[in-house]
Amino acid sequence: MIEFRNVKKSYPNGTVALKGVNLHIDDGEFVFIVGHSGAGKSTLMKLLLCEEKATSGNIIVGQYNLTTTPNRRIPHYRRQLGVVFQDFRLLPNMTVYENVAFAMRVVGTPSKMIKRRVPAILNTVNLSDKHSAFPHELSGGEQQRVALARALANNPSVIIADEPTGNIDPQMSLEIMNLLVKINKLGKTVIVVTHEQSLVDYYKQRVIRIQDGLVIDDYVGGMFNETV
Amino acid sequence: MRRYNLFYFIGEALKSLKRNGVMTFASIAVLLSCLLVISGFSLLVLNIDVNLEKLGTLNEIVVFCQPDATEEEIDAVEAAIHKLDNVDTVTHSTKAEQLKQLKEEDPDLYGDITAEENPLSDSFAIKYKDNDKVSTLDYELKQIEGVRKVRNSLDLSNKIEGIKQSIMIVFFWFLAILFVVSIFIIINTIKIAVLNRKKEISIMRYIGATAWFIILPFIFEGIIMGTVAGLASFFIVKFGYSAIVNGAGEDLAMLSFVGFSDISTYVLLGVLAIGILTGVIGSSISLSKYLKD
Ligand SMILES: Nc1ncnc2c1ncn2[C@@H]1O[C@H](COP(=O)(O)OP(=O)(O)OP(=O)(O)O)[C@@H](O)[C@H]1O
Ligand SMILES: [Mg+2]
Numbered sequence: 001m002i003e004f005r006n007v008k009k010s011y012p013n014g015t016v017a018l019k020g021v022n023l024h025i026d027d028g029e030f031v032f033i034v035g036h037s038g039a040g041k042s043t044l045m046k047l048l049l050c051e052e053k054a055t056s057g058n059i060i061v062g063q064y065n066l067t068t069t070p071n072r073r074i075p076h077y078r079r080q081l082g083v084v085f086q087d088f089r090l091l092p093n094m095t096v097y098e099n100v101a102f103a104m105r106v107v108g109t110p111s112k113m114i115k116r117r118v119p120a121i122l123n124t125v126n127l128s129d130k131h132s133a134f135p136h137e138l139s140g141g142e143q144q145r146v147a148l149a150r151a152l153a154n155n156p157s158v159i160i161a162d163e164p165t166g167n168i169d170p171q172m173s174l175e176i177m178n179l180l181v182k183i184n185k186l187g188k189t190v191i192v193v194t195h196e197q198s199l200v201d202y203y204k205q206r207v208i209r210i211q212d213g214l215v216i217d218d219y220v221g222g223m224f225n226e227t228v
Numbered sequence: 229m230r231r232y233n234l235f236y237f238i239g240e241a242l243k244s245l246k247r248n249g250v251m252t253f254a255s256i257a258v259l260l261s262c263l264l265v266i267s268g269f270s271l272l273v274l275n276i277d278v279n280l281e282k283l284g285t286l287n288e289i290v291v292f293c294q295p296d297a298t299e300e301e302i303d304a305v306e307a308a309i310h311k312l313d314n315v316d317t318v319t320h321s322t323k324a325e326q327l328k329q330l331k332e333e334d335p336d337l338y339g340d341i342t343a344e345e346n347p348l349s350d351s352f353a354i355k356y357k358d359n360d361k362v363s364t365l366d367y368e369l370k371q372i373e374g375v376r377k378v379r380n381s382l383d384l385s386n387k388i389e390g391i392k393q394s395i396m397i398v399f400f401w402f403l404a405i406l407f408v409v410s411i412f413i414i415i416n417t418i419k420i421a422v423l424n425r426k427k428e429i430s431i432m433r434y435i436g437a438t439a440w441f442i443i444l445p446f447i448f449e450g451i452i453m454g455t456v457a458g459l460a461s462f463f464i465v466k467f468g469y470s471a472i473v474n475g476a477g478e479d480l481a482m483l484s485f486v487g488f489s490d491i492s493t494y495v496l497l498g499v500l501a502i503g504i505l506t507g508v509i510g511s512s513i514s515l516s517k518y519l520k521d
Contacts, residue, residue: 079436089431105236106437
């Protein structure tokens with residue numbers, strides 16, 4: 001369960017990015033977050049990732065209240081999240097396999113377990129045949145699938161994707177979205193920030209619209225709305 | 229920390245050290261010179277001390293009686309000496325013994341002198357307990373009746389002590405500067421290493437790596453640099469010292485040198501400890517930002 005209670009966020013330069021957001025996302029939901037550029041979508045994601053602290057209000061994720069979680073607990077909190085970024089953020093000097101294995105090693109997974117699990121995850125994102133390729137040898141869509149595999153590596157309960165299809169071709173985008181839906185069907189909560197109207201319409205999932213730092217719409221069933 | 233992580237940390241540290249080859253080399257070189265200066269000076273001071281102790285006369289006062297003193301008079305002087313506070317041991321050397329020794333050393337020069345002609349005096353070599361009260365003792369000895377002369381080596385021993393202190397001061401400042409330079413260079417090496425891995429670090433944070441997990445490879449970099457510098461300086465000192473002792477042994481036969489095997493363990497532990505400590509301090513300083521959360 002993810003809950004935002006009257007969350008406000010101002011940046012040190014004075015920009016007020018969120019002006020009192022209230023949200024409730026249940027375990028296992030699939031949610032699109034949409035809105036204009038500068039609406040505060042990425043800020044919302046950064047708060048969820050504890051990359052930024054809320055100025056006021058409460059954010060509750062599972063048993064963690066992010067406003068009171070001490071810094072040293074944050075790494076443990078982050079292990080239940082899997083993150084995907086628009087720019088992939090793969091390590092260029094590691095192969096596909098190593099990029100995924102790296103995520104597991106970082107949290108202290110035994111090598112035996114890594115060897116067993118990585119191929120299975122690469123299979124989930126349909127990349128088994130590319131395991132020894134380097135990121136620069138892959139298409140944007142493939143790179144994003146590696147990023148998705150890495151996000152899944154530590155079996156998180158929530159997947160957060162901030163414009164995962166922003167840098168890739170439309171067909172590839174569809175494949176990434178399909179994978180995210182598939183992952184959602186496996187029982188994980190999936191939150192996707194996107195600008196792609198057609199995809200949002202197509203999937204007919206819950207849509208949360210943010211504008212000027214506030215939730216202005218929250219409904220199920222696509223129809224992106226003409227304002228975007 | 230789990231065992232397989234240790235290999236990971238060391239592996240990451242080695243990779244990063246290799247990637248920053250030039251900086252790594254510079255750090256190790258500066259740290260190495262620092263350790264060489266420490267070991268060199270320590271060995272120098274140690275050898276000075278050993279040789280001073282061997283000379284022995286430096287903490288000794290010698291009292292001479294009148295050349296024509298009778299046995300009773302000499303005994304009285306000895307008794308008076310024993311009564312003084314600061315006196316530890318007293319060694320009596322008769323003028324007959326002294327003459328005998330001289331005759332053995334140089335029969336040509338002293339061979340003809342008969343016991344009646346003996347111009348020498350009975351003497352007492354005194355070891356004292358408290359260095360600080362030597363001048364008092366010196367004065368008291370001069371007051372004893374039948375004492376012709378009191379010879380002490382206070383001036384010399386003060387001079388040597390002074391030289392030793394100046395060496396120590398120069399040594400200290402030289403060392404302090406080298407240390408600051410070493411730490412500064414290590415800080416920069418680690419900072420560059422962190423910059424090189426910025427992307428990796430940001431990904432590690434998102435994935436949920438703990439601060440320690442992120443930091444330890446860099447600390448290990450410091451430890452490895454310290455260890456390499458420590459071991460290198462140990463071997464340089466080992467061979468350099470033997471070479472100097474062998475070379476000087478002929479010219480300065482009257483000096484005795486501490487054998488390297490007697491102190492090698494201390495040298496090794498010393499340079500390793502200082503090297504590793506410097507490495508850890510340097511890397512910790514450049515990582516303090518990450519250690520906070
Ligand atoms: N680190 C920051 N410091 C200062 N202001 C910031 C910072 N990050 C974002 N902002 C500001 O906060 C507001 C919301 O930004 P945010 O990145 O959340 O928007 P967004 O909805 O993700 O936009 P986009 O669709 O363009 O990615 C914007 O006005 C932005 O300029
Ligand atoms: Mg954004």
